[in-house]
Amino acid sequence: MMTRLLGTADAMSPLPKVGSEIIEAIERSRLVGRGGAGFPVATKWRAVAQRSRGDAVIVVNGAEGEPQSKKDRVLMSERPHLVLDGAFIAARVLRARAVILYIGERHDAARNAMLRALSARPESERRLVTTSAAPARYVAGAEAAAVHFLNEGIATPTNVPPYPFERGVGAAPTLVQNVETLAHIASLARTGQAPQTTLVTLAGAVKRPGVLEVEAHATIGDSVLRAGGAIEAPRAILVGGYFGSWVEPEHAWNLPLDADSLRRHGLGLGCGVIGVLPASRCPVCDTAGIMRYLAGESSAQCGPCFFGLRALADACTRVAERGTNPEDIKRLQRWAGEVRGRGACRHPDGAVMFLSSSLHVFAQEFAAHRAHNMSRSA
Amino acid sequence: MSKQFELSVDRMTCDGRGLCAELLPELIRLDDWGYPILTPGPIPEHLIPLAQRAVEDCPVLAIAMRRTQHKK
Numbered sequence: 001m002m003t004r005l006l007g008t009a010d011a012m013s014p015l016p017k018v019g020s021e022i023i024e025a026i027e028r029s030r031l032v033g034r035g036g037a038g039f040p041v042a043t044k045w046r047a048v049a050q051r052s053r054g055d056a057v058i059v060v061n062g063a064e065g066e067p068q069s070k071k072d073r074v075l076m077s078e079r080p081h082l083v084l085d086g087a088f089i090a091a092r093v094l095r096a097r098a099v100i101l102y103i104g105e106r107h108d109a110a111r112n113a114m115l116r117a118l119s120a121r122p123e124s125e126r127r128l129v130t131t132s133a134a135p136a137r138y139v140a141g142a143e144a145a146a147v148h149f150l151n152e153g154i155a156t157p158t159n160v161p162p163y164p165f166e167r168g169v170g171a172a173p174t175l176v177q178n179v180e181t182l183a184h185i186a187s188l189a190r191t192g193q194a195p196q197t198t199l200v201t202l203a204g205a206v207k208r209p210g211v212l213e214v215e216a217h218a219t220i221g222d223s224v225l226r227a228g229g230a231i232e233a234p235r236a237i238l239v240g241g242y243f244g245s246w247v248e249p250e251h252a253w254n255l256p257l258d259a260d261s262l263r264r265h266g267l268g269l270g271c272g273v274i275g276v277l278p279a280s281r282c283p284v285c286d287t288a289g290i291m292r293y294l295a296g297e298s299s300a301q302c303g304p305c306f307f308g309l310r311a312l313a314d315a316c317t318r319v320a321e322r323g324t325n326p327e328d329i330k331r332l333q334r335w336a337g338e339v340r341g342r343g344a345c346r347h348p349d350g351a352v353m354f355l356s357s358s359l360h361v362f363a364q365e366f367a368a369h370r371a372h373n374m375s376r377s378a
Numbered sequence: 379m380s381k382q383f384e385l386s387v388d389r390m391t392c393d394g395r396g397l398c399a400e401l402l403p404e405l406i407r408l409d410d411w412g413y414p415i416l417t418p419g420p421i422p423e424h425l426i427p428l429a430q431r432a433v434e435d436c437p438v439l440a441i442a443m444r445r446t447q448h449k450k
């Protein structure tokens with residue numbers, strides 16, 4: 001039987017009676033987190049289970065701060081009970097005293113659907129739950145930032161260790177888990193079947209941008225076709241959103257979306273955004289815009305992230321607005337290498353991974369860019 | 379297995395004073411904004427006293443030396 005997340009009626013039914021053996025089932029299914037980092041779920045559950053003395057906290061991460069991503073919102077709107085099932089299964093197995101719904105402050109439809117579903121749940125479940133509005137900033141969805149916000153009202157990352165599983169909300173062992181990951185766990189618990197699909201958001205030059213549920217072995221080309229196909233010849237495909245990588249279309253087309261295949265090509269599905277860049281857009285200008293955004297989203301706590309990303313965005317903007325100069329290209333290469341790994345969180349790493357893929361895939365455009373005026377005429 | 383030491387920096391505490399790179403240029407250089415770039419891996423035996431000074435003299439105490447296990 002094929003289980004799906006979307007396009008199936010969302011109904012409440014009593015939670016399946018699962019215990020800690022579900023952790024082995026999760027491990028066998030090789031489920032990895034869908035929030036972006038792709039971390040093995042079973043490892044995280046064991047870490048919390050080991051430390052919980054009935055005091056653990058489950059944070060349901062529906063922050064979805066990635067500008068192009070919509071899949072978490074669509075999932076919360078369409079299958080709120082499935083997400084809640086996952087959260088309450090986690091609460092039972094990890095012996096939690098609290099479940100916190102951490103939903104992006106602008107994701108109104110998603111939050112309303114989750115609250116409506118919650119009101120239909122039994123009192124024994126409802127009394128565990130509180131809700132919290134995640135600030136609409138890119139880093140607010142990062143695990144340590146969520147915990148910092150819930151503890152002190154500041155949605156910026158903190159130093160780790162201690163990791164949330166060691167010392168999280170109210171100093172208790174805390175599981176921060178993406179909403180899609182929780183939904184997969186719920187369907188695994190209900191059906192005994194490993195999840196065979198994944199949610200992606202198709203963005204950019206496709207006929208029908210939006211969220212799709214694709215089979216794990218489907219290729220990027222399949223998912224673009226399911227979104228109605230590209231509306232013009234693509235120049236590149238962004239795999240994994242702003243912390244992801246640009247890939248040449250011919251290379252991307254036949255790549256399967258499952259984590260193992262992507263990893264073999266040095267890629268990751270990240271938060272599941274697949275962005276199609278049409279040949280008519282200027283990749284240098286788009287890269288500059290995204291780098292500017294990411295630089296502005298640094299929480300400004302770590303020098304190399306704050307100054308480094310700003311300098312990288314400035315250099316991209318100079319190439320975009322004034323045209324190529326070899327000094328800036330050399331600086332971009334060098335700084336991208338130097339900034340990596342030098343922040344308290346992975347924000348700078350994600351940003352320079354994205355930039356490095358731009359410099360590689362768009363090497364010709366970066367090497368021969370002519371000044372664009374601000375109106376960006378085609 | 380032998381016990382060895384490795385340098386680390388607390389990125390949030392560090393505010394780029396640059397003293398560490400002056401004391402230990404063999405292992406620490408500064409990026410274009412004045413923040414330290416550490417050479418990864420175990421600290422060579424003969425530099426351990428200097429590394430200790432970098433740790434102690436950092437005005438904001440952002441540098442640390444940690445014991446690590448390295449397989450020989």
Ligand SMILES: Cc1cc2nc3c(=O)[nH]c(=O)nc-3n(C[C@H](O)[C@H](O)[C@H](O)COP(=O)(O)O)c2cc1C
Pocket residue numbers: 032033034035036037038039061062063064065066138139140141142143144176177178179181182345346347
């Ligand atoms: C800068 C940054 C932003 C992030 N934003 C989100 C987010 O909006 N939603 C999310 O689920 N995970 C986000 N993550 C990933 C979380 O840190 C964490 O890995 C995830 O919520 C864990 O759940 P998962 O293992 O189920 O993916 C972000 C990470 C970083 C470094």
Ligand code: SF4
Pocket residue numbers: 139156157158297298299300301302303305306342343344345346347348
């Ligand atoms: S690396 Fe950047 S985003 Fe992450 S905590 Fe440091 S300054 Fe903030």
